[in-house]
Amino acid sequence: MPVPFIMPKFDMDQEKATIISWSKKEGDFVKFDESVLTVETEKVAIDVPCPATGTLARILFKDGDVVPVTKVIAYILKEGETLADLPNADLPTPPSKPEVVPVSKPVAAPQAAPVTATPIAIRMAKEEGVDLSRVPASGDRITREDVERFISDQKSKGRVTVAATPAARRVARESGVALETVAGSGPRGRVQSVDVVTAAKSIPVPTTTVSGREAEIVPLTSIRRTIAERMQQSFQESPHIALTVEVDMTEAENTRKRFNTQVEKLGQPRITVTALMIKVVAWALVRNPYMNASFNGNSISLWKDVNIGVATAAPQGLMVPVLKGVDHLGVSEINMRLLDLAERARENKLKLEDVQGGTFTISNLGMFGIRQFRAVINPPESAILAVGSVVRQPIVVDEQDRVEVRPILSLTLSADHRVIDGIVAARFLSDLVVGLEAPSMLLL
Template sequence: MPIPVIMPKMEMAQETATIVEWLKQEGEHVEKGEPLLAIETDKVSVDVESPATGTLAGVRAKAGDVVPVTETIAYILQPGESLPLAEKTAEAEAEARPPEAFTEGERAEGQKPSPPATSPAPSEPLSTAATPVAQRLAEAYGLDLGSIVGTGHGGRITKADVEAALAAQGGQSPSEAAGKVRATPAARRLARERNVALTAISGSGPHGRIQAADVLAYTAAAQPMQTAAPVPEAQVIPLTGMRRTIAERMTLSYQTAPHITLTMRAAMDAFEVLRAELNHEAEATEGPHVSATALLVKAVAWALRRHPWLNSRLQGEEIHLLSEVNVGVAVALDEGLIVPVVRHADEKGIAAIAAEVHDLATRARQGQLTPADVTEGTFTISNLGPLGVEQFTAIINPPQTAILAVGAIQREPAVDEEGHIVVRRMAHLTLCADHRVVDGAVAARFLVDLRRILEKPSLLLW
């Protein structure tokens, strides 16, 4: 029996995956467990292995295609087996379909649709004879003289003809109108050229007389916005893969989660002293280097355990306070942003967290993260301090409730408890939280505790 090759579901929220390349060709012999193709989700790139030993056949998607999860993309056949009947029937129907049955997107190359029937070009407008008074009335009321039948000598259009045409259209005749339309000759000429009824324009001149500027302003307001000037040539990059997913998730977050933003400044002197001591010890014992981000993960996990509302998730009509503290760390890549997760960060020591953060960041940049590395995060840290960014706000990583943006640690003058001016290392901490779940006071208390632990990190040992 043919064994289907299924597009795997690597993550809970995953709906599709993109085929990067086929590592085996149709008709080629493959062994069970041998990589068949490489795929990419919004977070990871992985190889899909063959579910059986046999011949690869019935490939239904090519490199670059976005395929829904659990969909069959090929089959593995044993000697003497053939594709399922439904597959062969679909192929036969596609081959037998006449050219005219194809849609525009399926039309075979070289086949062009018949050109549409052309209609004769409109004839040039005939000159229309009208009395000067009739012309002025028609211009004033926006009537086309070509549509009026003249009753004057030789078919000439008279004032009475214009009045009758206006009455037939449901408008007022000049004799019924309240007052005469006052306009300068230049305004009348512009109105005629632009086919504008003077009665629709409010005059700005003496006694409400319509000026040329009034006609220009009216037509400018009535015309749709002109097409923007063509832009210079640019490199066009399709919004696909990781970049597309980031765009979709960030848009979803910003449109559905009302963000509340709070900022505090923390003195980071003790934080930096502790980090230097830990790294000195790491050098002596060949332990892991402790980055600022690694120490931040430990501090944030400590604060989250004391403020569970920041470690929560809104699901439908329920708020789930999560039992695990899994802190995600935003890592910048050339193609986008990825957030590997330090699981159970509140239960791990600083050395273990430092080693894990380094390993996750390295594998993220090498494209070697697994789905388990990037799922089940409960809170995210984005640290742009190493790039010199002093302060910024971040967008919540759904379905989480909050994200912390950390700025650069900088030396600044400050006033100590005794009133002396001293130099301290300061950093901005900006918390963005989902206001549907967290109120301002709750978020503020979290920041207060986080600042306290950063300014006195020895409390982590308590």
């Protein structure tokens, strides 16, 4: 007899539990006492140990289902047992008599007997968007297994059955070229990587007329595809909040001038505003660890390193080279590393490690006269700072309402609200204001 897997009762007064996730699936080998699923009671989340060693079969409740305690949620098949050994009765919904629901058949097969389906098959079909009338039944009723087989058949039909080498398939994937459109130069028309490379080069030509409008169709480059996927993922998954502050850059500009007098004597490159900005941001990140973090679903990583990415326009698209360990660097060192990275980004010579490991990003569009803008967070980071232009404008500078013309910079922070509360973002921005309006505070 297969061993029934019963939803255990963990608390005295517990009536039900919610399945958070199965870590094993049907057909998996499971060991006695091994954790196979996690459930949540009203109090805690608990890993449920397996009652026996064998093969996990007929999972009756899936992730998210609320299950009364002592209910059978699955079976463990012992050695030599098969699905046929499972009891017939134990299907989920009220089990006194298995409910059988007729399914409308297409008119094309009128002579066929009306096909019925089990409740679990019906539920599964509904969830997966499967038209049950198209699912062939292996027995007298459409079962869950029939629906699963139908879904997996549909998926496997998506495979491109073109003779192509593995390398050609990879190049096609990366360059977004449809393999079936490429003429293969190999034996029996096999597509080789060189064929895909040639095809990718020749693609931008077509101007198509979709609904009468002409457009030049540009295939996605691998980098464009990556940007598209990451930006979409970020904007859909992480709830963005945006906060803006204005900073009087008088002191920052003075400090930079003093630095430049010094570095020029040493024959070093002039310090840019961005380098100074990065230094102040690093200082503020150390003071606000949740700004330098990643969201993991069940936890948050507060990164020990402060690695700041700087969004840089490069011929091939946006690149974000990363300055590592910035909190330990002086402004002059930051400046030199930044110049090196920017130059290599323009020449397309960045290495993989140059663009990895970022914990925070700065994006600057000030040079285009953009006063302020909201940037999309660069995952898995949790925040990005959008730097606008510095504009000389009159502001009130003291309590006597004296007005002076000052260089004012606008900074907008986009933050992942799952990790960063508004008040945390506000504190970070106010630290930035302090650091930029009085750079000597960094010495404190």
